[in-house]
Amino acid sequence: MTDRRRFLKASVLGMSSPILAWAGKLTATTSARMPATSTARVVSTWDFGVAANQAAWAILGKGGHALDAVEAGARVPESDLKNHSVGKGGYPDRDGHVTLDASIMDADGSCGAVAAIEHIEHPISVARLVMERTPHVLLVGEGALQFALEQGFKQQNLLTPDAEKAWHEWQKTAHYQPSINSEVRDYGNPGRPGGANNHDTIGMLAIDAHGRMSGACTTSGMAWKMRGRVGDSPIIGAGLYVDGEVGGATSTGVGEEVIRNAGSFLVVELMRQGRSPHEACKEAVMRIVNKRREASKTIQVGFLAMNRAGEVGAYAIQHGFSYAVCDAKKQDALIPSQSVYTTSYS
Ligand code: SD4
Secondary structure, eight states: OOHHHHHHHHHHHHOOOHHHHHHHHHTSSSOOOOOOTTSOEEEEESTTHHHHHHHHHHHHTTTOOHHHHHHHHHHHHHHOTTOTTSSTTOOOOTTSOOOEEEEEEETTSOEEEEEEEOSOSOHHHHHHHHHHHSSOSEEEHHHHHHHHHHTTOOOOOOOOHHHHHHHHHHHHHHTTOOOSSTTHHHHTOTTOOOOTTOOOOEEEEEEOTTSOEEEEEEEOOSTTOOTTOOOSTTSBTTTEEEETTTEEEEEEEOHHHHHHTTHHHHHHHHHHTTOOHHHHHHHHHHHHHHHSHHHHTTOOEEEEEEETTOOEEEEESSTTOEEEEEESSOSOEEEEOOBSSOSOOO
16 A cells, blocks of 8 residues: 555545545535636646646646646656556556557647557547647547657557566466456455556646636556557547536446446536536436446446636546645645445445
């Protein structure tokens, strides 16, 4: 257990820390009332969101643009070789290929994405260039790689020895069956000790000091997936959606369920209708659960949202989802999300 997790766990038990008091407000049944729009803030999924937020804050704290902030933040887990769910070091598909998905979106609806791109460490930066330098939204596979190389990105091997070893271990018992639900054992464990199926996406949302909102999402997708499988993360409206007039949302977990329900778009539309970020995330999660009661017991989906006033909310199917919040007052807060199932699955 990391020091941070230990601290959070101790805090949850002791209910004494100021961070927990703040977190408690954020995770109350309605989102906390947050400072005015002009106050910069960045939020990210999972514990590795803390480091990503700090990179984003280096830009936001100086009055920089939210778009630059989320790109810089997303690049942190993309380069973290210990993170087996994002970027370089990510677990491969069942044939041993590391394929990456990423999307980026700005307040005015501009967006770009890449799916199933290989050999490029920073798909989020390629996604940004798809947005800025092409007439398209989404490039996939070979074409995405070709575009990245044309733009000067370097081709490299993303399959690290650790990830390759885990893939070989998986092959011993998996009978070539693509993975989809096995991650729940780790999601169900708040400590998530980093087992072979430990798997999460980073989704980030930022508001800068000028009130501009942007979002980013990047992942290596489900470990041991079928070759060619693409999840929710690069699909605008599924893994990420931002509307500067309302707010933004992003997701983690089983992408197929998020895509089926146009998850992040749904969260933003619910906020447009007046729901708080927390209420909107909860309603989107319940839409998935109510459609697939039995299946939902063994899968994880989590949504994270922030509205244009800077209010933050999250909700997940399984216990164990967390999100990081960073602003001028606090740089490293990690907050447990509420969930449908409140006890550990495993
Ligand atoms: C996907 N949503 O590819 C991503 C993966 C993920 O936790 O978030 N896993 O479906």
